[in-house]
Amino acid sequence: MVEQKNDKQDVPIELLDYAKSNFDLSASDFDHLDSKAIGVLGITGLLVSLQAGNLDNLVYFFGVFVNGKLFGLTCIGLFILTIYSISLVCCIIFALRSFQVRDLNYPTDVMKIVERFRNIDDTKEKTSASLKIDIVKAYANSTSDIEQKNAEKARCLKQAVTSIFAAILSLIFLLLLIFIHKSLL
Numbered sequence: 001m002v003e004q005k006n007d008k009q010d011v012p013i014e015l016l017d018y019a020k021s022n023f024d025l026s027a028s029d030f031d032h033l034d035s036k037a038i039g040v041l042g043i044t045g046l047l048v049s050l051q052a053g054n055l056d057n058l059v060y061f062f063g064v065f066v067n068g069k070l071f072g073l074t075c076i077g078l079f080i081l082t083i084y085s086i087s088l089v090c091c092i093i094f095a096l097r098s099f100q101v102r103d104l105n106y107p108t109d110v111m112k113i114v115e116r117f118r119n120i121d122d123t124k125e126k127t128s129a130s131l132k133i134d135i136v137k138a139y140a141n142s143t144s145d146i147e148q149k150n151a152e153k154a155r156c157l158k159q160a161v162t163s164i165f166a167a168i169l170s171l172i173f174l175l176l177l178i179f180i181h182k183s184l185l
Helices: 013-053 055-067 070-100 110-118 128-184
Strands: none
Touching: 013 070, 013 128, 070 128
């Protein structure tokens, strides 16, 4: 009968699995944030195409502005149109900034850790537990880095969505103002 040596300092395999799954979850979140950024850019593209339709509104407001009719409403309309345009530009900038977050700290190659483990001469340091701890630390460092990058991406996307919201609100107000403006003339 072979007696199994139970090392009190041995790291459970569940800890390795947990570290890897935590890293995989953070990496998955990173990919999901990229997908959301693509969606934000898609919505912004639709709003930019509406902006092309708003060129008629711009011409309308400038025509009314030059003629001096309802000067106050015309200035408000031009101001809202400016807010709409600036919001769209900000949305594009913030969404693209979220794509710039790319430099991820991936776990050190496991083979490098194993090779370093083989090169350790001191038998006290050369235990299965020390190898597992090194791998867990590599995953923990990488997970921490990805979570910081995810937070930065999420902040940029939140600003982009806020800009979309401002653009949509300003578009609604602009269309209402045009309706009111035309009904008063």
